[in-house]
Amino acid sequence: MKTLHSHVSTSIFIFILSLLYPFHSLAIDTITFSQPLTINQTLVSKDEHFELGFFNPGNNNLYIGIWYKQIQQKTYVWVANRDTPITSSSGNLTIISNGNMVLVNQTGTIVWSTNQPTRAGNTVAQLLDNGNFVLRLENDEDPENYIWQSFDYPTDTLLPEMKLGWDRKSGITRILRSWKTINLDPGTGDYSLMFTVRHFPEILLMRKETLIRRSGPWTGRRFSGVPEIKGRSIMQFDVEDNSDEIYYSFKLVNSSIYSRLVVYSSGVNQRLVWADTTKTWSVYWSFPGNCDHFGECGPSGICTANPAPICSCMTGFHPKNKQAWDLRVGLDGCVRNSSLDCRSDGFKLFKNMKLPETSKAFLDQTINLKKCGEICKTNCSCAAYANMDVTEGGSGCVIWEGDLIDMRQYADSDNGGDDLYVRVGASDLVCIVHEMTNMPLNIYLF
Ligand SMILES: *[C@@H]1O[C@H](CO)[C@@H](O)[C@H](O)[C@H]1NC(C)=O
Ligand SMILES: *[C@@H]1O[C@H](CO)[C@@H](O)[C@H](O)[C@H]1NC(C)=O
Ligand SMILES: *[C@@H]1O[C@H](CO)[C@@H](O)[C@H](O)[C@H]1NC(C)=O
Numbered sequence: 190m191k192t193l194h195s196h197v198s199t200s201i202f203i204f205i206l207s208l209l210y211p212f213h214s215l216a217i218d219t220i221t222f223s224q225p226l227t228i229n230q231t232l233v234s235k236d237e238h239f240e241l242g243f244f245n246p247g248n249n250n251l252y253i254g255i256w257y258k259q260i261q262q263k264t265y266v267w268v269a270n271r272d273t274p275i276t277s278s279s280g281n282l283t284i285i286s287n288g289n290m291v292l293v294n295q296t297g298t299i300v301w302s303t304n305q306p307t308r309a310g311n312t313v314a315q316l317l318d319n320g321n322f323v324l325r326l327e328n329d330e331d332p333e334n335y336i337w338q339s340f341d342y343p344t345d346t347l348l349p350e351m352k353l354g355w356d357r358k359s360g361i362t363r364i365l366r367s368w369k370t371i372n373l374d375p376g377t378g379d380y381s382l383m384f385t386v387r388h389f390p391e392i393l394l395m396r397k398e399t400l401i402r403r404s405g406p407w408t409g410r411r412f413s414g415v416p417e418i419k420g421r422s423i424m425q426f427d428v429e430d431n432s433d434e435i436y437y438s439f440k441l442v443n444s445s446i447y448s449r450l451v452v453y454s455s456g457v458n459q460r461l462v463w464a465d466t467t468k469t470w471s472v473y474w475s476f477p478g479n480c481d482h483f484g485e486c487g488p489s490g491i492c493t494a495n496p497a498p499i500c501s502c503m504t505g506f507h508p509k510n511k512q513a514w515d516l517r518v519g520l521d522g523c524v525r526n527s528s529l530d531c532r533s534d535g536f537k538l539f540k541n542m543k544l545p546e547t548s549k550a551f552l553d554q555t556i557n558l559k560k561c562g563e564i565c566k567t568n569c570s571c572a573a574y575a576n577m578d579v580t581e582g583g584s585g586c587v588i589w590e591g592d593l594i595d596m597r598q599y600a601d602s603d604n605g606g607d608d609l610y611v612r613v614g615a616s617d618l619v620c621i622v623h624e625m626t627n628m629p630l631n632i633y634l635f
């Protein structure tokens with residue numbers, strides 16, 4: 190009798206506990222066929238970095254999202270059904286018999302699905318500690334053999350280890366797309382951040398089809414015009430281009446520091462870092478900053494000044510539209526004072542440059558800078574040249590023809606500029622028109 194009594198009271202005690210701590214027993218990171226995720230439950234990654242569950246951003250719709258478990262102010266890094274919200278008050282995220290994970294609304298209609306071909310075997314969905322939500326076979330010997338992963342379908346945020354770019358085999362293209370309305374509507378908005386390779390790897394910020402900003406070409410270590418941080422930093426950047434995939438990604442040296450790259454619905458593009466000491470996200474880098482708008486100073490114009498965006502013309506050039514120029518509207522750029530005669534022309538070195546836009550550039554990986562200069566000199570249509578890869582003393586050759594667009598010059602080499610050799614008339618070789626002011630260090634970094 191005594192044992193039965195204590196057994197019953199223990200059961201009651203556990204029952205009461207489970208009422209008091211309804212989430213406690215749900216600290217799991219996995220959804221299975223028999224264990225869906227319902228409205229008031231969440232998944233928590235193993236080391237409690239990330240949490241996944243239903244959320245309502247304030248527009249009366251329900252979404253499945255991922256946020257930082259340790260950060261009180263909800264910061265959503267991924268949304269599953271951004272364009273197909275649940276408009277009722279309840280739903281389930283569940284695995285169905287064909288192995289896919291689906292989100293159903295109150296009446297059982299599927300509003301979102303991982304949408305993969307049917308596989309034999311049981312699948313499970315798991316929230317990993319890097320914020321990746323993956324679908325895999327329960328008994329797969331290779332736990333990284335994902336059937337589907339949220340990292341392939343980014344929302345507006347690039348987390349460490351996520352890849353911006355594409356998978357040549359699967360054809361999956363990973364692009365960040367802003368929310369429709371900041372903090373309110375996670376639906377697909379107008380701004381996107383994408384990785385492209387026209388001639389060089391570059392990151393582009395677009396508003397619909399319009400180019401707003403480009404990063405500057407990748408020169409082996411970083412994007413031209415994108416400085417490395419002094420003191421070799423908390424972050425590492427990577428561009429891979431191989432037969433399987435091509436992408437940009439970053440990682441943090443210390444995984445207990447959080448950082449994310451976000452595109453907002455206003456077109457603002459920021460890298461933020463979580464400062465545990467202040468319990469806030471600090472802006473590490475932000476666009477727009479000065480000189481950041483694509484082609485701000487027009488053809489042959491160089492953006493240099495800080496804090497105000499002030500354009501200047503290269504040596505031997507003058508503003509095409511002086512009136513606009515004086516109003517600090519530089520879009521018309523600069524034109525040559527005297528035309529080139531090809532034979533007597535020389536080259537002027539501009540240091541610490543964000544290299545011009547490369548869509549019409551030619552490149553040759555096999556030749557060095559000296560040879561590059563010789564080729565440029567003998568070809569009248571060559572307007573400028575530079576090294577292609579700045580690592581290990583420099584190699585390769587880039588040749589620009591026609592207008593040089595979207596250049597920027599930094600105060601010193603710490604800011605990530607490169608050397609650019611620009612064709613000028615013989616008479617312009619001697620005079621130095623380009624004066625640089627002493628400007629504060631600005632941190633530009635993707
Ligand atoms: C979920 O939680 C809310 C508020 O805590 C509650 O009103 C609602 O009934 C719960 N829903 C379910 C299905 O448990
Ligand atoms: C569930 O979704 C379907 C399709 O979007 C919709 O027709 C239906 O009204 C929804 N049910 C509820 C309860 O919102
Ligand atoms: C969600 O799953 C729970 C538990 O399996 C079930 O009781 C409930 O009816 C489901 N709700 C919906 C909307 O499918």
Ligand SMILES: *[C@@H]1O[C@H](CO)[C@@H](O)[C@H](O)[C@H]1NC(C)=O
Binds near residue numbers: 465
């Ligand atoms: C990582 O960062 C945390 C928090 O800032 C710090 O406490 C810890 O010492 C760092 N670890 C390493 C290996 O630097």
Ligand SMILES: *[C@@H]1O[C@H](CO)[C@@H](O)[C@H](O)[C@H]1NC(C)=O
Binds near residue numbers: 504507622
């Ligand atoms: C180019 O022309 C502008 C205006 O016509 C003049 O101010 C500038 O000094 C000239 N530069 C050179 C290098 O001759």
Ligand SMILES: *[C@@H]1O[C@H](CO)[C@@H](O)[C@H](O)[C@H]1NC(C)=O
Binds near residue numbers: 570571590
């Ligand atoms: C000059 O260079 C361009 C592109 O690099 C090339 O198309 C053209 O044939 C070259 N002309 C000569 C004379 O080499």
